[in-house]
Amino acid sequence: MQINPYLFYDSNCEAAFKFYEKVLGGKIELMLRNAEGPPEMGTAPDRMQKIMHARMSIDGEVLMASDAPPDHFNKPQGFAVSLTVNDPAEAERRFKALSEGGSVNMPFSKTFFSKGFGMCNDQFGIPWMVNCPLED
Structure with missing residues (x-):
């Protein structure tokens, strides 16, 4: 499946x-x-x-x-497309690109569970979560 x-x-x-x-x-x-x-x-x-x-x-x-x-059409809500990127610099680059022209809900930064994590809505209204996990 x-x-x-x-x-x-x-x-x-x-x-x-x-x-x-x-x-x-x-x-x-x-x-x-x-x-x-x-x-x-x-x-x-x-x-x-x-x-x-x-x-x-x-x-x-x-x-x-x-x-x-x-x-x-209904405004997207109740979900996010989750993107996992193993390299922190690449994860941050993709987060910045996705959030450009949109809105940032949680700035990309290191967290207790990741090397970097951020949440945004892109310029088309789609919610995204970008995560760089602690483990590779």
Whole structure:
């Protein structure tokens, strides 16, 4: 069995995935637009270029997402995407990149349980936790 995060965006999935590709070193494997779906889907003309399904690989892990229809989008809450990075400097770099244009809930710093840990919301509203564990 495999469990993967599936994120819903407020019409900015493509921008978010291009951002993650850049700052997390991910590789976009699929970016399926509504226009590529069957005509019977009945997609509104202004939603044709929005993302129906996206898939990204990041260091062997998979992140999936789509643009939620406007009447189905809810602000993300009650979860965070957790990123574990073994090198403290690299963990801090990724935390700073993810939090740029967003908000920091807990600044990245050493804790009793890690070499570095921080919590933020990225510029797309997605909550992240970046952790550099004590053990390698």
